[in-house]
Amino acid sequence: xxxxxxxxxxxxxxxxxxxxxxxxxxxxxxxxxxxxxxxxxxxxxxxxxxxxxxxxxxxxxxxxxxxxxxxxxxxxxxxxxxxxxxxxxxxxxxxxxxxxxxxxxxxxxxxxxxxxxxxxxxxxxxxxxxxxxxxxxxxxxxxxxxxxxxxx
Numbered sequence: 811x812x813x814x815x816x817x818x819x820x821x822x823x824x825x826x827x828x829x830x831x832x833x834x835x836x837x838x839x840x841x842x843x844x845x846x847x848x849x850x851x852x853x854x855x856x857x858x859x860x861x862x863x864x865x866x867x868x869x870x871x872x873x874x875x876x877x878x879x880x881x882x883x884x885x886x887x888x889x890x891x892x893x894x895x896x897x898x899x900x901x902x903x904x905x906x907x908x909x910x911x912x913x914x915x916x917x918x919x920x921x922x923x924x925x926x927x928x929x930x931x932x933x934x935x936x937x938x939x940x941x942x943x944x945x946x947x948x949x950x951x952x953x954x955x956x957x958x959x960x961x962x
Contacts, residue, residue, distance in 0.1 A: 819962050821847040826951045828908060830901070830960040831891065837879060838896045840904065840960075843889040844948050852887040853944065859883075859932065860922065860941035861890070864915045867923040874899045874907050902957040909952055915945030 815832045824847050831841040845851045853861075866881045869892075877898035883890050894904055922936045930936070 816841070824962065826889075826948075828905065828952050828955050828960065829962050833896070836895055836897045838894055838901060838904065840892040840894075840908065841884075841889060841962075842892055842908065842948070844944065844951075845888040847886065847888050853883075853889075854887075854940075856935040856937055857940050857944050858887060858890075859935055860937050861915070861944050863922060863924050863930070863936055864918050864938070864941045864945065865890070865911060868911050868914050868918075869907075872907070872911060874903070877904075901960065905955055905957050905960070909949070909955065912945045912949040912952065916942055916949050918942055918945070 824843060826843050826846060829841040829843065831839040833839075844853060862881065862883055869875065869878045869881050872878075874894070877895045879893040879895060881890060881892050892904075892908060896904075899907065918938065918941065920938075922938045922941075924930045925933045925936045927933055
């Protein structure tokens with residue numbers, strides 16, 4: 811079997827940041843790495859779930875909402891994937907969008923989006939303060955990121 815692209819990245823050398831994971835035609839996948847892999851430092855289920863709710867909501871209601879395909883957690887609990895349509899959002903603009911969105915997530919106020927048993931199958935572990943902290947930490951990591959820094 812062919813090894814998938816993400817298994818071909820040396821996770822022992824990978825640092826937190828934003829990376830171009832793959833291109834599938836017009837669909838681009840960014841690897842938004844929050845934690846250094848293989849160190850035992852992982853995002854908790856509540857942190858991942860909370861960030862997912864806030865960032866997905868902000869992206870799907872933001873200026874580039876028509877380009878957003880998916881935002882969701884990595885199974886390894888070290889970050890998230892962001893998929894977008896590059897015909898509607900060039901990579902350099904996507905970098906800026908991610909930076910803006912995580913800064914907005916760090917400042918998010920109000921009720922957690924989708925925090926009810928009708929809207930979410932595990933609404934109990936959602937926490938706005940956990941999401942804000944993780945968004946602020948990641949925002950600091952990527953604040954000077956550019957499209958030129960997207961390579962693993």
